[in-house]
Amino acid sequence: MSRLVIEARPxxxxxxxxxxxxxxxxxxxxxxxxxFMIYGVSPLKGLDAIFIDPLRTSYGxxxxxxxxxxxxxxxxxxxxxxxxxxxxxxxxxxxxxxxxAATALAIQFxxxxxxxxxxxxxxxxxxxxxxxxxxxxxxxxxxxxxEILVTFMLTSVALQLLYYLIGGPMRxxxxxxxPQSIRFDPAAKFPILIEGTRVNASIFIGLAASAIAxxxxxxxxxxxxxSVGGIAPAAATYxxxxxxKAIWLALLISGGAAGMAGVGEVxxxxxxxxxxxxxxxxxxxxxxxxxxxxxxxxxxxxxxxMALVYVGGDxxxxxxxxxxxxxGIFQGMLLTFxxxxxxxxxSRIRWIKPDDLKQEAMAD
Amino acid sequence: xxxxxxxxxxxxxxxxxAVLANDAVDLDVMPGEIHAVLxxxxxxxxxxxxxxxxxxxxxxxTVEWRxxxxxxxxxxxxxxxxxxxxxxxxxxFETLTAAENISLAVPGSIAELSERIRAASAQFGLDVEPDSxxxxxxxxxxxxxxxxxxxxxxxxxxxxxxxxxxxxxxxIAKLFETLRRxxxxxxxxxxxxxxxxxxxxxxxxxxxxxGGRVVGVVDAKVEDARSLxxxxxxxxxxxxxxxxxxxxxxxxxxxxxxxxxxxxxxxPALKDISLTLRSGQxxxxxxxxxxxxxxxxxxxxxxILQGPQDAGTIALDGVALGADTPDQRREKGLHFVPEERLxxxxxxxxxxxxxxxxxxxxAGLVNWGMVKLGKRRALAQETIDAMDVRCxxxxxxxxxxxxxxxxxxxxxxxLALRPKVLIASQPTWGVDVxxxxxxxxxxxxxRDEGAAILIVSEEIEEIFEICDTIQVMFRGRLxxxxxxxTTSIDDVGLAMAGDFDALALKECAHV
Numbered sequence: 001m002s003r004l005v006i007e008a009r010p011x012x013x014x015x016x017x018x019x020x021x022x023x024x025x026x027x028x029x030x031x032x033x034x035x036f037m038i039y040g041v042s043p044l045k046g047l048d049a050i051f052i053d054p055l056r057t058s059y060g061x062x063x064x065x066x067x068x069x070x071x072x073x074x075x076x077x078x079x080x081x082x083x084x085x086x087x088x089x090x091x092x093x094x095x096x097x098x099x100x101a102a103t104a105l106a107i108q109f110x111x112x113x114x115x116x117x118x119x120x121x122x123x124x125x126x127x128x129x130x131x132x133x134x135x136x137x138x139x140x141x142x143x144x145x146x147e148i149l150v151t152f153m154l155t156s157v158a159l160q161l162l163y164y165l166i167g168g169p170m171r172x173x174x175x176x177x178x179p180q181s182i183r184f185d186p187a188a189k190f191p192i193l194i195e196g197t198r199v200n201a202s203i204f205i206g207l208a209a210s211a212i213a214x215x216x217x218x219x220x221x222x223x224x225x226x227s228v229g230g231i232a233p234a235a236a237t238y239x240x241x242x243x244x245k246a247i248w249l250a251l252l253i254s255g256g257a258a259g260m261a262g263v264g265e266v267x268x269x270x271x272x273x274x275x276x277x278x279x280x281x282x283x284x285x286x287x288x289x290x291x292x293x294x295x296x297x298x299x300x301x302x303x304x305x306m307a308l309v310y311v312g313g314d315x316x317x318x319x320x321x322x323x324x325x326x327x328g329i330f331q332g333m334l335l336t337f338x339x340x341x342x343x344x345x346x347s348r349i350r351w352i353k354p355d356d357l358k359q360e361a362m363a364d
Numbered sequence: 365x366x367x368x369x370x371x372x373x374x375x376x377x378x379x380x381x382a383v384l385a386n387d388a389v390d391l392d393v394m395p396g397e398i399h400a401v402l403x404x405x406x407x408x409x410x411x412x413x414x415x416x417x418x419x420x421x422x423x424x425x426t427v428e429w430r431x432x433x434x435x436x437x438x439x440x441x442x443x444x445x446x447x448x449x450x451x452x453x454x455x456x457f458e459t460l461t462a463a464e465n466i467s468l469a470v471p472g473s474i475a476e477l478s479e480r481i482r483a484a485s486a487q488f489g490l491d492v493e494p495d496s497x498x499x500x501x502x503x504x505x506x507x508x509x510x511x512x513x514x515x516x517x518x519x520x521x522x523x524x525x526x527x528x529x530x531x532x533x534x535x536i537a538k539l540f541e542t543l544r545r546x547x548x549x550x551x552x553x554x555x556x557x558x559x560x561x562x563x564x565x566x567x568x569x570x571x572x573x574x575g576g577r578v579v580g581v582v583d584a585k586v587e588d589a590r591s592l593x594x595x596x597x598x599x600x601x602x603x604x605x606x607x608x609x610x611x612x613x614x615x616x617x618x619x620x621x622x623x624x625x626x627x628x629x630x631x632p633a634l635k636d637i638s639l640t641l642r643s644g645q646x647x648x649x650x651x652x653x654x655x656x657x658x659x660x661x662x663x664x665x666x667x668i669l670q671g672p673q674d675a676g677t678i679a680l681d682g683v684a685l686g687a688d689t690p691d692q693r694r695e696k697g698l699h700f701v702p703e704e705r706l707x708x709x710x711x712x713x714x715x716x717x718x719x720x721x722x723x724x725x726x727a728g729l730v731n732w733g734m735v736k737l738g739k740r741r742a743l744a745q746e747t748i749d750a751m752d753v754r755c756x757x758x759x760x761x762x763x764x765x766x767x768x769x770x771x772x773x774x775x776x777x778x779l780a781l782r783p784k785v786l787i788a789s790q791p792t793w794g795v796d797v798x799x800x801x802x803x804x805x806x807x808x809x810x811r812d813e814g815a816a817i818l819i820v821s822e823e824i825e826e827i828f829e830i831c832d833t834i835q836v837m838f839r840g841r842l843x844x845x846x847x848x849x850t851t852s853i854d855d856v857g858l859a860m861a862g863d864f865d866a867l868a869l870k871e872c873a874h875v
Contacts, residue, residue: 220735221730228711228714231713231714232708234707235711238665238708239722239723240667240692240694346713
């Protein structure tokens with residue numbers, strides 16, 4: 001009798017992560033179709049609005065690149081920790097603290113035209129994010145406090161810190177008591193790349209981070225040590241790789257990346273520090289990292305897809321009239337379907353007939 | 365003996381992606397028969413017993429139980445029919461105690477079971493503390509729980525997958541006694557082992573497997589070890605050659621006053637251990653597992669006791685190792701082969717190339733923080749060639765290799781850097797005869813080059829075969845060293861039960 005079997009893959013497959021990601025996208029489209037039908041919208045029209053419409057105009061593409069920049073940067077940072085099984089889910093908080101640190105410089109050097117201000121702000125943002133993630137690293141390395149909980153809860157703390165600062169010390173004195181900072185000077189902002197869009201040079205930070213991540217992951221000894229620690233802690237102990245170093249590195253890298261993403265927001269489309277500086281980029285970055293198979297190249301595509309869903313959600317709100325909660329639902333479906341299919345990373349499904357068995361084994 | 369076999373397999377076939385694990389296998393086990401299944405690793409023994417136990421379903425072939433054809437859908441079905449199994453790879457929950465683990469398979473309250481466990485422990489010489497957690501136990505202790513769990517289920521057929529490797533000689537004799545008594549009550553036993561003398565001593569019939577096929581069904585009492593070996597691996601294997609002691613025997617590694625108290629109160633401690641490893645000598649540490657061997661090897665390798673040196677001192681070539689990490693110790697020439705291969709000695713989902721770099725990176729594999737991928741791959745290939753590792757090449761994942769082949773790879777990797785000191789824990793545990801002989805020969809070759817070697821083994825024959833001096837571990841203490849020539853298996857067996865004087869007296873007599 002022939003039957004369907006699920007069996008372990010004998011070798012690691014390069015294509016498996018890509019197949020799983022595409023399958024997750026396909027299933028999301030199916031799920032999305034059901035959702036659109038419930039709203040009385042033709043599924044084709046709905047999917048078109050989300051996935052195709054934004055690509056038709058340069059404005060749409062600009063918006064996608066704009067949203068891709070922070071997602072890419074955050075996800076590349078997070079993936080480095082995730083591969084070592086160190087789960088920083090507080091990138092949102094690190095983004096906020098990074099934005100605050102950069103804003104402090106922008107306020108301090110108000111009126112300057114120095115070209116050094118922006119790089120200094122990026123550096124400050126990175127250090128801010130690192131410090132925030134460093135708290136979790138310290139607690140985990142010294143007291144074995146769960147970094148998932150600590151990073152997550154520190155996000156709430158970061159939000160309160162933000163609200164306090166923009167309501168007081170960092171509030172624009174001439175801003176009619178609105179809870180926001182001064183508008184940044186041109187020297188404190190990323191230059192616009194394409195006329196008529198909002199996309200700015202911060203995308204280059206994300207792309208540079210991706211290039212570094214490719215080399216880091218595929219070649220560096222540090223990354224190798226971290227992955228051993230993540231997959232087989234006993235092997236890392238046996239080899240003598242320090243788990244504390246891995247914790248510090250993972251959290252500092254991901255925190256620094258998230259902090260720089262925060263600078264990209266306040267020095268980019270926002271131009272100031274305000275209450276809503278991120279539409280959940282820190283959390284969406286987790287999805288991007290996982291959807292990209294924790295691989296630097298995969299993450300580039302995943303961040304573009306996730307940015308597309310963000311922008312497409314807005315487009316769908318206008319063109320077919322579905323609530324923009326659709327964005328969150330699509331993101332959630334992508335992650336859920338990816339995780340549901342992820343057993344295919346290490347297993348494969350095969351339809352076998354008994355006659356095939358012997359021949360195949362002989363051939364092997 | 366009844367005429368209907370207890371268990372009859374006909375034409376059982378099972379294919380895996382890369383290998384035909386069982387090819388038209390026939391097997392008959394009569395009630396009251398002790399039936400050996402013999403074969404190298406990868407010969408298909410484990411797959412066969414998993415099919416009998418219902419945890420793997422065959423692609424073709426039939427299984428008959430007491431004359432009735434049955435569909436062995438699951439281990440539950442097998443257990444209902446009265447088939448018990450002691451697995452080679454343990455199926456225990458680490459966070460539960462021994463009694464709790466057994467209670468998952470055997471009805472009764474924990475208190476009742478604890479009593480039964482203690483009684484059975486005493487009866488069969490299987491030392492198990494019902495209230496201690498599996499987490500803190502060594503391989504040997506875990507296997508003893510598996511055996512007890514099986515016996516307490518009162519099965520009609522017991523499958524034992526390499527059960528003796530963790531028992532002291534006296535314990536093996538006791539286990540055999542028990543198995544014979546069980547057999548005389550009409551219980552069939554399938555006994556899987558690679559120890560030919562045991563099979564000859566215990567079993568009635570032996571089914572020999574090679575490459576997934578049955579290559580012979582023989583009378584175990586009639587065949588000798590040589591003919592069985594030839595049948596099993598298709599050729600003769602050379603016994604390891606053991607030259608007379610080489611080198612000046614100067615102390616290479618000296619440990620003094622090692623004390624270690626683990627956090628887990630049930631885990632074995634180290635009590636005032638002193639040990640000297642000499643150039644050109646192999647020192648064997650005998651003992652029932654769980655007497656502190658694991659902590660000792662970890663302490664020497666640098667995984668524990670890195671801290672303040674009131675815990676004792678370890679010096680390599682007269683220089684204290686102090687707080688050196690395992691990595692730093694390796695750089696100074698102290699290498700270690702751990703007993704767990706997958707997950708400790710090698711990363712399961714990493715390729716052999718990547719695993720080659722686990723412990724050898726200071727041999728010029730890393731430049732400016734970047735791994736030299738080509739050089740690492742070449743090192744993996746060299747190791748594969750030098751150790752005759754059967755695998756799909758440097759890109760095969762560690763988990764795709766059989767236990768014996770992976771062990772050859774790990775040993776080869778540690779040997780590649782020509783260690784001054786090599787510590788090997790259970791170097792041939794669960795490894796087939798051919799691979800075990802190859803590994804032992806490599807260890808002896810290393811000794812002949814002047815290295816100091818420490819082998820921790822529960823196979824007392826192995827220690828007698830390749831070691832120059834023997835020390836015994838019991839409850840965290842280490843006996844004084846004795847020369848192999850001046851002692852006997854019986855004396856070592858007594859020392860393994862705590863009577864160090866049995867060794868010491870002999871030593872005095874020869875001084």
